[in-house]
Amino acid sequence: MAAATDLYLPDECWEHIFKFFNCYGYSDNYYNSYLKSLSIVSKQFLSITNRLKLSLMIRDTTLPFLGQLFQRFPKPHPHELSLLLKIFVNLSKTRVDDDTLYVISKSCPKLLQLDLAHCHYVTDKGLNHVVENCTQPRELNLRNCDNVHRDVLASLILSRPSLRKLTIPYRDDFSDQEMELLSRQRQGMHCLLVFENCFIVV
Incomplete structure (x- = not known):
């Protein structure tokens, strides 16, 4: 079983992943709602999604x-x-x-x-x-x-x-x-x- 540290990705990688989810040009409200659901996963995700708010x-x-x-x-x-x-x-x-x-x-x-x-x-x-x-x-x-x-x-x-x-x-x-x-x-x-x-x- 992998340790938690083995699953760590730097913020820059997660940021690219989250941006990819909006490559289809969804509305700001839809995208912000999507980011909100990600932000409750962890403090790291909260920090990243805050930077991507539209x-x-x-x-x-x-x-x-x-x-x-x-x-x-x-x-x-x-x-x-x-x-x-x-x-x-x-x-x-x-x-x-x-x-x-x-x-x-x-x-x-x-x-x-x-x-x-x-x-x-x-x-x-x-x-x-x-x-x-x-x-x-x-x-x-x-x-x-x-x-x-x-x-x-x-x-x-x-x-x-x-x-x-x-x-x-x-x-x-x-x-x-x-x-x-x-x-x-x-x-x-x-x-x-x-x-x-x-x-x-x-």
């Missing part, structure tokens, strides 16, 4: 425990999530504030998608944290974030060429001239701006 949904009951939540991701430092393949964070309809966005933006520099719809405590300061710390955002939903203003939105659009879709908090805050200027300065890196009743490509 999305993270945070609700009001989760907000006080964000620090502890991020500590579940052990490499390269306990507070960093930078090794994740993709990072999708859904904070919609929560009481998330600027301080929480600072923690998230520092912990998730490779954030790809952030949903802040109906987050009324988010201001320009919080969005600036995202602009400064997240290097490659692709989608950002700011629907009904009424404390975020156009100068910060313009900074986000211009400074992050990776941005492909931005849902604007309100409709008439960019003039036609400003939209034309944004489009020129994006230099062909198109971004879809979604308003309440229409959308525009810049």
